[in-house]
Amino acid sequence: MLALSLLGACEPAPPKPPAPVPTLPLVQPLLEPWSFLQNGRPDIARVRLRKLVPGDEWTAQSAFLMGLTYHAEDRYGKALPWFEIACAADDVYPPASHFRGWALYWLGRPADARAAFEQHLLLTPDEGDSHFGIALIDIEAAQWNEAESRLLRAIELQHSDPDRVDGVAKSKARLAEVIEQRDHDLERAQALLAEALTLDTDLYEAGFRRARLLRQLGRMHEAQTQESESEAIRLRVAP
Amino acid sequence: MKRLRLIGALALLVLAVIVVYNNTRPQRKHRSLWTAFQSVGVDPFAFTTTCGGDRPVAIPEVSGIGLALLDIDGDGHLEVFIANGATLDAPEEGPGCRLFTAPPDITDITRRAGIDIHRWATSATPFDLEGDGDTDLYVTCIGANVLLRNDDGVFTDITNEAGVGDEGWATCAAPGDVNGDGWTDLYVVNYLHWDFDASLPKPSTFMGTDVLAGPRGLPPQQDRLYLNNGDGTFTDATDSSGLAALEPSYGLNAVITDFTGDGQQDILVANDTMANLLLTRAAGEAFTMHDIASDVGLSTNADGGAQATMGLAIGDVNGDGAPDVFSTNFSSDTNTLHVSNGSGFWSDRTQAYGLGLQSRPNLGWTTFFMDLDWDGDEDLFILNGHVYQQATMETMDSTYAQTPQRLDREGDRFMLKKSRSMWGETPAVHRVGVKGTLDLDHSGDFFLATASRNGPIELLRLRGLGNRSPGTYLLEDDRPGIGNREGHGAHLEFHHGTEVHHRWITTSSPFQGADPAQVHVCLDWPQGSPATCFVDWPDGQRTRHDIKPNQHVTVLRRSEGTLIPPLPTP
Numbered sequence: 001m002l003a004l005s006l007l008g009a010c011e012p013a014p015p016k017p018p019a020p021v022p023t024l025p026l027v028q029p030l031l032e033p034w035s036f037l038q039n040g041r042p043d044i045a046r047v048r049l050r051k052l053v054p055g056d057e058w059t060a061q062s063a064f065l066m067g068l069t070y071h072a073e074d075r076y077g078k079a080l081p082w083f084e085i086a087c088a089a090d091d092v093y094p095p096a097s098h099f100r101g102w103a104l105y106w107l108g109r110p111a112d113a114r115a116a117f118e119q120h121l122l123l124t125p126d127e128g129d130s131h132f133g134i135a136l137i138d139i140e141a142a143q144w145n146e147a148e149s150r151l152l153r154a155i156e157l158q159h160s161d162p163d164r165v166d167g168v169a170k171s172k173a174r175l176a177e178v179i180e181q182r183d184h185d186l187e188r189a190q191a192l193l194a195e196a197l198t199l200d201t202d203l204y205e206a207g208f209r210r211a212r213l214l215r216q217l218g219r220m221h222e223a224q225t226q227e228s229e230s231e232a233i234r235l236r237v238a239p
Numbered sequence: 240m241k242r243l244r245l246i247g248a249l250a251l252l253v254l255a256v257i258v259v260y261n262n263t264r265p266q267r268k269h270r271s272l273w274t275a276f277q278s279v280g281v282d283p284f285a286f287t288t289t290c291g292g293d294r295p296v297a298i299p300e301v302s303g304i305g306l307a308l309l310d311i312d313g314d315g316h317l318e319v320f321i322a323n324g325a326t327l328d329a330p331e332e333g334p335g336c337r338l339f340t341a342p343p344d345i346t347d348i349t350r351r352a353g354i355d356i357h358r359w360a361t362s363a364t365p366f367d368l369e370g371d372g373d374t375d376l377y378v379t380c381i382g383a384n385v386l387l388r389n390d391d392g393v394f395t396d397i398t399n400e401a402g403v404g405d406e407g408w409a410t411c412a413a414p415g416d417v418n419g420d421g422w423t424d425l426y427v428v429n430y431l432h433w434d435f436d437a438s439l440p441k442p443s444t445f446m447g448t449d450v451l452a453g454p455r456g457l458p459p460q461q462d463r464l465y466l467n468n469g470d471g472t473f474t475d476a477t478d479s480s481g482l483a484a485l486e487p488s489y490g491l492n493a494v495i496t497d498f499t500g501d502g503q504q505d506i507l508v509a510n511d512t513m514a515n516l517l518l519t520r521a522a523g524e525a526f527t528m529h530d531i532a533s534d535v536g537l538s539t540n541a542d543g544g545a546q547a548t549m550g551l552a553i554g555d556v557n558g559d560g561a562p563d564v565f566s567t568n569f570s571s572d573t574n575t576l577h578v579s580n581g582s583g584f585w586s587d588r589t590q591a592y593g594l595g596l597q598s599r600p601n602l603g604w605t606t607f608f609m610d611l612d613w614d615g616d617e618d619l620f621i622l623n624g625h626v627y628q629q630a631t632m633e634t635m636d637s638t639y640a641q642t643p644q645r646l647d648r649e650g651d652r653f654m655l656k657k658s659r660s661m662w663g664e665t666p667a668v669h670r671v672g673v674k675g676t677l678d679l680d681h682s683g684d685f686f687l688a689t690a691s692r693n694g695p696i697e698l699l700r701l702r703g704l705g706n707r708s709p710g711t712y713l714l715e716d717d718r719p720g721i722g723n724r725e726g727h728g729a730h731l732e733f734h735h736g737t738e739v740h741h742r743w744i745t746t747s748s749p750f751q752g753a754d755p756a757q758v759h760v761c762l763d764w765p766q767g768s769p770a771t772c773f774v775d776w777p778d779g780q781r782t783r784h785d786i787k788p789n790q791h792v793t794v795l796r797r798s799e800g801t802l803i804p805p806l807p808t809p
Binding site: 081137139 | 446534542600634
């Protein structure tokens with residue numbers, strides 16, 4: 001270990017990290033499959049994409065979009081190879097690294113997922129959701145302080161963007177988990193979950209977590225109400 | 240010169256990091272030892288199980304085989320019972336259940352023992368029906384369950400007289416004294432209504448692939464509670480206890496012990512895709528039970544998700560003396576660890592203990608806590624394998640054949656153990672496993688028997704280096720008028736020096752399997768130093784016993800503190 005460190009000290013400095021790369025809008029032909037994907041028809045989006053891309057001439061954007069069609073169906077084993085193609089393409093498209101991170105995360109490969117999120121942050125340093133992804137991996141490793149830093153950064157980066165309210169909400173919900181497990185401060189944790197639910201009323205997972213904390217705090221009536229509301233939301237958004 | 244200074248500074252930094260790391264690591268009582276499961280012969284039982292066809296088209300075909308370890312003749316050596324299935328075209332005429340003596344002299348004693356069950360069996364529950372010291376056997380089936388009374392090693396079918404022939408699809412039965420009268424009751428876990436004569440239901444879709452139907456879309460089935468009358472018969476208390484008022488659910492597993500710490504036995508029921516139940520005794524003179532799982536945090540995972548709970552392992556992960564619950568689940572979900580906070584609540588601590596992400600590709604079945612590396616704390620073992628033969632990482636983010644997982648406890652984490660010399664390096668579809676000290680060769684060694692669908696029964700011995708090994712502890716309540724002699728549901732608390740260990744006798748917790756009523760604990764060395772075992776018996780009474788560490792010991796309730804010495808070596 002020591003010898004390896006000493007050897008390492010004599011090695012040349014590591015290459016400079018890549019500079020941030022802007023995420024360009026999707027090229028015109030991809031807007032049609034993108035619209036199908038946005039409208040909940042990833043299957044049609046795939047058909048359109050295959051028609052658009054002759055042979056194996058996948059660009060970073062088209063391969064990314066193909067991966068995203070599977071990602072939308074929670075089929076991460078199918079999505080990953082497409083994100084890999086997108087990441088390996090010459091025309092760098094930063095979101096591919098981010099979604100590759102999520103595919104790896106959901107496939108149970110936290111170390112690879114962390115590397116993918118970190119790669120994305122080199123290309124897009126201000127992406128709050130990549131910080132959020134790394135925070136979840138930190139939580140899995142019980143690295144509470146690191147998780148807290150990442151979640152606070154995720155909140156900071158997204159709080160002024162009206163399109164990222166759900167990102168702020170889920171970061172606050174996970175921050176509550178850190179506060180509960182590290183600080184054992186149930187009151188503050190439930191308050192954070194309440195804030196998350198105010199920001200994103202569909203976040204039923206936060207509601208169930210809050211109900212459990214309220215029970216532990218002895219606020220049974222509130223807990224029951226929260227649980228009933230969360231169940232109703234769950235049935236609506238994830239039947 | 241500048242470079243040398245840099246190298247020196249780096250060296251100091253590395254040393255400092257090492258020192259800090261060592262000082263902050265949790266101090267362990269003693270070093271972990273190398274151990275691994277190793278096969279006892281190739282196909283030692285020369286027997287292939289049956290559970291439907293090779294290409295399953297209906298959900299009963301993926302339910303899997305049942306296993307039980309039991310001592311049918313009271314000689315201290317366990318036998319292996321195989322609850323064997325059948326096929327869709329002849330569900331009542333399968334190849335039949337089997338009973339084998341354990342190695343070294345493996346013999347099929349099914350016929351000699353009077354066992355003749357050819358119905359599609361799913362699991363078996365050994366227990367003492369009448370408190371006569373013989374181990375009787377309740378075999379659950381898809382169809383009427385069977386109760387076999389043991390008279391000196393020969394079984395008689397007394398299902399009808401006993402009144403326990405529920406005709407549903409039972410996945411298992413949990414034994415325990417739920418009404419506190421001293422006799423072992425049976426909680427029969429039912430899955431769903433299945434009609435072998437009806438045409439197959441329309442296939443379902445899972446992650447874009449057509450798969451066999453169920454459980455969703457098929458009618459769930461009510462569980463049953465049979466209270467033991469103490470005379471070889473039971474009373475069906477499903478209605479009178481209030482259970483019939485609960486929503487029927489897709490039941491897969493159950494364990495009975497005192498979860499709430501009130502001195503009464505509770506029933507934890509694991510359901511498939513539906514919320515789990517924790518049935519506790521309601522206040523009042525009449526015996527009734529109600530579900531409090533949601534109130535105490537055991538019904539779902541932290542996100543409120545009802546999981547496909549299969550295997551259950553009961554242990555004390557956080558050292559507070561209250562039972563924590565680890566459960567195995569479907570792929571693309573995580574296994575779940577519910578940790579008690581000591582005040583009547585359980586919290587999902589799966590991620591904090593490192594048990595979440597690594598489990599997502601796996602579909603888990605049998606699981607158990609056990610001190611596998613003999614360092615004093617309990618590790619985890621999980622048998623995995625998918626139900627859908629179409630499963631690949633590309634199609635279902637999971638594979639059909641999967642490796643078992645051993646997760647060793649290191650500090651506050653469970654770490655996946657990888658060893659080339661470990662059994663289970665080759666992926667397979669193991670569903671059920673039962674464990675115990677078979678004492679098959681008078682070694683006191685720890686064994687694991689596993690069964691896979693339409694595959695062999697494997698027998699593994701835990702081999703280790705070093706002279707340390709766990710002790711095996713059994714209970715015997717030999718007071719007159721007590722049927723639950725083995726102490727199903729009891730809590731054992733071991734004190735040895737500064738160490739305290741907690742164990743529970745929950746034989747039914749492996750999926751569709753039954754462990755013997757034993758607990759295992761590896762107390763600190765030296766072996767000669769005394770230890771104490773406190774037992775919280777199922778009736779709520781607590782007794783104290785002086786024991787010798789790391790031996791094969793039976794704790795007798797009547798003659799408190801008396802030891803049965805290790806079995807004599809022939």
